[in-house]
């Protein structure tokens with residue numbers, strides 16, 4: 001099969017480290033919980049727990065009817081505007097160049113995210129699209145167990161048992177890979193993705209799209225309070241001060257070698273992507289009267305969309321974070 005040539009990556013907020021109290025010992029052996037290994041493991045566990053938090057919130061939003069997700073109840077989280085923004089770009093990416101154009105999607109810190117299953121069941125993922133999901137080993141193991149024991153999910157990754165390979169570090173099918181990786185090591189990420197069949201990586205792709213969700217504005221009154229609250233819960237946003245604004249986020253991606261970078265805050269996503277009708281629908285689902293506070297919070301989060309197109313083919317020319325008209329599902333050949 002021809003190697004996929006386009007890549008889309010989306011990432012969990014990866015600068016967050018949440019430290020809870022280290023357990024007495026991780027393996028029940030009574031090993032010193034103050035040892036560097038025990039502390040490192042406790043930090044990893046705390047970060048993994050953010051996935052459970054995410055799944056719980058997503059589920060309550062789905063139950064309220066914010067958006068449909070027929071698979072999320074199998075995992076257990078989220079945030080409507082973030083999901084809407086990322087899915088909007090993903091749909092544009094999948095439609096770009098039509099269904100004949102091979103594509104790779106890499107999800108960093110995938111957790112129990114169900115995007116693959118949603119898009120597969122909606123007909124967006126033809127044979128030319130390969131999905132790679134990365135997370136800590138514990139999360140991968142739990143997700144892999146859920147997928148392989150649930151027929152509804154199983155059927156969306158392979159037609160039969162023979163099509164699935166479960167290994168120590170993950171689960172592999174022709175078009176879906178769930179892989180153990182520590183995102184703090186680019187060498188590790190590079191190695192596991194290359195082993196699983198991914199061709200090249202991030203800005204080194206000839207044509208690539210990168211989407212991520214980030215906190216911004218740490219230095220105004222609200223930002224300082226937000227950081228103080230997080231610090232009190234032992235959540236540290238590493239790197240936030242290095243890219244504290246929409247402008248610095250954008251220039252950082254350009255300096256890293258991306259050709260273009262769009263960055264908008266979450267208010268722009270609400271106002272320009274969702275639009276008045278969608279906001280009215282949301283208001284019917286749940287009466288919302290804390291608009292000012294909500295907008296202040298939303299101003300402190302942004303979505304980044306960075307693209308490369310080495311051959312200047314123009315394939316991403318229409319890609320937009322605030323494109324309100326969704327593209328159609330590409331017709332499968």
Ligand SMILES: C[S@@+](CC[C@H](N)C(=O)[O-])C[C@H]1O[C@@H](n2cnc3c(N)ncnc32)[C@H](O)[C@@H]1O
Nearest residue numbers: 012048050051109110111113135136182183184
């Ligand atoms: C907030 S959750 C988001 C999960 C998912 N993207 C979603 O939106 O539902 C963050 C995820 O990133 C993973 N993660 C954070 N740091 C990581 C690291 N260094 N290596 C691998 N995974 C990591 C966590 O385990 C967790 O599953």
